[in-house]
Amino acid sequence: MMQVPDQHGRFGPFGGKYVPETLMNALIELEDAYNRYKDDPDFLAEVRYLLKQYSGRPTPLYYAERLSRHVGGPKIYLKREDLNHTGAHKINNTIGQAVLAKRMGKKKVIAETGAGQHGVASATVAALMGLECKVFMGEEDTKRQQLNVFRMKLLGAEVIPVMSGTRTLKDACNETLRYWVSNVNDTYYILGSATGPHPYPMMVRDFQRVIGLETRDQILEAEGRLPDAIIAAVGGGSNAIGMFHPFVGDAGVKLIGVEAAGRGVDTEEHAATMTKGRPGVFQGSMSYVLQDEGGQVLPAHSISAGLDYPGIGPEHSYLKDIKRAEYVPITDAEALEALKLLSRTEGIIPALESAHAVAQALKTGRSMKQDEILVINLSGRGDKDVESILKYEAEAEGGHQQ
Amino acid sequence: MSAAITTNAIDEVFARLKESGETALIPFMTMGDPDLETSVALVQAAEAAGAHMIELGIPYSDPLADGPVIQRASERALKNRISLTDCIGVASKAREKGVRMPFIIFTYFNPALQLGLERFFGLLQENGFSGAIIPDLPMEEDAETKEIADRHGIHLIPLVAPTSEARVERIASRASGFVYCVSSLGVTGERSSFHEGIGAFLATVRKAASVPICVGFGISSREQAESLAGQCDGVIVGSAIVRKVEESLPLLIADDADRKAEGIAAVRDFIAALKPQRVG
Ligand SMILES: Cc1ncc(COP(=O)(O)O)c(C=O)c1O
Numbered sequence: 226m227m228q229v230p231d232q233h234g235r236f237g238p239f240g241g242k243y244v245p246e247t248l249m250n251a252l253i254e255l256e257d258a259y260n261r262y263k264d265d266p267d268f269l270a271e272v273r274y275l276l277k278q279y280s281g282r283p284t285p286l287y288y289a290e291r292l293s294r295h296v297g298g299p300k301i302y303l304k305r306e307d308l309n310h311t312g313a314h315k316i317n318n319t320i321g322q323a324v325l326a327k328r329m330g331k332k333k334v335i336a337e338t339g340a341g342q343h344g345v346a347s348a349t350v351a352a353l354m355g356l357e358c359k360v361f362m363g364e365e366d367t368k369r370q371q372l373n374v375f376r377m378k379l380l381g382a383e384v385i386p387v388m389s390g391t392r393t394l395k396d397a398c399n400e401t402l403r404y405w406v407s408n409v410n411d412t413y414y415i416l417g418s419a420t421g422p423h424p425y426p427m428m429v430r431d432f433q434r435v436i437g438l439e440t441r442d443q444i445l446e447a448e449g450r451l452p453d454a455i456i457a458a459v460g461g462g463s464n465a466i467g468m469f470h471p472f473v474g475d476a477g478v479k480l481i482g483v484e485a486a487g488r489g490v491d492t493e494e495h496a497a498t499m500t501k502g503r504p505g506v507f508q509g510s511m512s513y514v515l516q517d518e519g520g521q522v523l524p525a526h527s528i529s530a531g532l533d534y535p536g537i538g539p540e541h542s543y544l545k546d547i548k549r550a551e552y553v554p555i556t557d558a559e560a561l562e563a564l565k566l567l568s569r570t571e572g573i574i575p576a577l578e579s580a581h582a583v584a585q586a587l588k589t590g591r592s593m594k595q596d597e598i599l600v601i602n603l604s605g606r607g608d609k610d611v612e613s614i615l616k617y618e619a620e621a622e623g624g625h626q627q
Numbered sequence: 628m629s630a631a632i633t634t635n636a637i638d639e640v641f642a643r644l645k646e647s648g649e650t651a652l653i654p655f656m657t658m659g660d661p662d663l664e665t666s667v668a669l670v671q672a673a674e675a676a677g678a679h680m681i682e683l684g685i686p687y688s689d690p691l692a693d694g695p696v697i698q699r700a701s702e703r704a705l706k707n708r709i710s711l712t713d714c715i716g717v718a719s720k721a722r723e724k725g726v727r728m729p730f731i732i733f734t735y736f737n738p739a740l741q742l743g744l745e746r747f748f749g750l751l752q753e754n755g756f757s758g759a760i761i762p763d764l765p766m767e768e769d770a771e772t773k774e775i776a777d778r779h780g781i782h783l784i785p786l787v788a789p790t791s792e793a794r795v796e797r798i799a800s801r802a803s804g805f806v807y808c809v810s811s812l813g814v815t816g817e818r819s820s821f822h823e824g825i826g827a828f829l830a831t832v833r834k835a836a837s838v839p840i841c842v843g844f845g846i847s848s849r850e851q852a853e854s855l856a857g858q859c860d861g862v863i864v865g866s867a868i869v870r871k872v873e874e875s876l877p878l879l880i881a882d883d884a885d886r887k888a889e890g891i892a893a894v895r896d897f898i899a900a901l902k903p904q905r906v907g
Contacts (some may be wrong), residue, residue: 228737233767241767242765242768243736243764244763244765245762245763245765245786246689246785246790246791246794247788247789247790247791247809247813248790248795249790250790250791250794271833279896318811389695390688390702394690396689396806401693403691403694403813403814404812406692406812406813407813407814408812409812410790469759472764485898487632487904505737505740505741506740506763507689507737508691509763516737516741518741519738519741520738520739520741520742521687521705521738522688522689
């Protein structure tokens with residue numbers, strides 16, 4: 226298989242650097258710095274130390290026996306990214322990028338956030354390393370995720386509500402890029418998913434690969450073989466690519482990305498980029514995008530703020546087109562059912578994002594044999610979502626009564 | 628067809644201005660704000676105000692190089708589901724009404740890509756455009772686009788920024804039409820001051836470019852335009868004009884023809900007042 230990305234940041238036809246000229250040198254500087262440090266023993270040692278002693282890695286690969294029995298198919302394992310410091314996989318990436326920012330001599334960092342998880346993870350590492358931090362968050366999301374807004378403030382970050390466009394993650398990304406254009410000389414942009422212009426999709430993937438690398442060792446130790454299928458939720462695609470990447474060369478391991486179908490892929494309220502989108506240029510790279518005929522980007526919808534995004538990382542687009550991974554939609558309602566099921570069978574409340582992966586595992590698992598192995602990437606924990614779930618249920622209740 | 632194209636209207640205008648010692652005034656307007664018909668009238672008004680060429684901006688859902696004023700204009704236009712081809716149509720309607728200055732399209736890359744690059748540049752050529760500016764298409768990504776633009780006799784006008792540094796040379800030396808110099812770090816929008824090194828920056832671009840150089844992003848007054856006039860061949864004014872359109876909306880959307888004409892005259896007078904006076 227071809228090594229991707231190539232030197233232009235291309236994953237096949239996807240990826241690249243489609244940004245205003247003002248940012249080009251900043252991206253080139255970032256790429257140079259990353260290439261200089263990515264194999265540097267001191268840099269890697271610092272990242273590894275923080276992942277272990279600060280975030281608590283390695284995260285367990287837990288055999289979910291009761292869930293497995295409930296499904297009645299394969300042995301289901303959960304990669305417990307929810308047990309990371311700050312409650313999701315996002316910290317793997319922010320630790321890597323913050324250590325890089327420090328080496329580059331930057332004292333200020335900015336980040337975009339949807340669910341608030343990446344914002345919290347950025348605010349956390351900024352506090353840890355004494356960096357000034359601004360987080361851009363859609364005004365709609367600041368309402369959906371008040372707890373995370375408060376957390377970021379406690380951590381000393383400034384949260385800037387974004388009032389433009391759809392007031393969700395997509396516009397938070399635009400606003401972060403706009404701010405970066407104006408302050409590019411002294412500010413490092415910690416991008417939170419495997420999206421955006423090169424080198425971000427590659428760099429974020431590399432920092433998230435620790436998920437897949439650990440899983441590989443852990444499943445070999447537990448079962449003496451690789452899993453038959455791996456399932457992960459896909460917003461921009463960082464937890465999924467981190468999990469998938471070390472297995473891409475293993476043809477026997479099925480890779481399944483789960484995107485948010487919201488109220489259904491046949492409605493206008495979903496975030497099913499792969500199912501309903503087509504290739505285009507959005508926020509710095511060529512990839513699948515939810516867009517209308519004229520190339521205007523469409524608003525996305527999902528019960529989970531972290532999947533509520535009309536784009537997806539270029540490497541996923543590539544894996545889809547070469548048919549190495551498949552991407553399937555799960556609705557709000559299915560995700561919520563799965564969240565409750567996992568909570569009751571295993572005592573683990575997953576993030577709404579991760580619940581999409583659990584819901585797909587119920588479907589995929591049904592057609593798998595008992596001696597097969599299925600791994601779910603449990604990207605985060607559900608504490609942050611309790612309020613949205615309450616609200617969703619109240620609305621559904623109201624809907625029934627009408 | 629392509630071999631027949633020997634002159635481009637942008638080149639002709641700059642040649643003429645060079646003789647007369649004038650600096651080009653290049654307004655920017657968002658098409659379809661508030662509607663297509665008004666856009667045609669505003670383009671006519673810009674020419675009447677003394678504009679030498681004009682940038683016709685395509686509304687886009689994610690205008691990441693633009694500040695709040697142009698973002699709001701985009702949102703207003705998109706409410707009417709204005710498409711790229713509708714906007715191109717404004718140019719041909721303005722021509723029918725006698726507008727003679729060169730047209731430059733300003734669009735983010737995705738709408739052009741979705742239309743198909745061949746079709747996009749074909750339509751530009753058929754509808755009397757002379758140039759295209761695509762702010763999210765840096766030179767690393769523009770090879771195919773530039774080749775197609777050249778074939779249709781459309782100048783693909785590149786941007787350079789104060790942060791371009793070593794890139795200035797490469798960008799400016801392969802530019803056609805003119806080089807669009809971004810006056811300051813940041814998105815479009817009015818500013819009270821420019822990047823501190825603007826003089827040195829423009830001198831660097833001037834040295835590397837074999838085509839005219841124009842300055843944009845943040846120019847909102849005649850004083851600013853005049854302060855730059857000696858160092859460049861043209862000034863581009865966007866947000867200030869789009870803001871004037873926004874302020875004039877109650878008139879521009881009026882059913883009453885007199886009120887509407889009053890709104891258009893207000894924008895025309897605003898543009899006329901921006902025009903740098905001849906220097907030297
Ligand atoms: C727990 C969790 N999982 C998944 C995601 C989706 O992001 P990605 O696709 O980059 O992993 C998010 C984003 O906020 C998240 O918080």
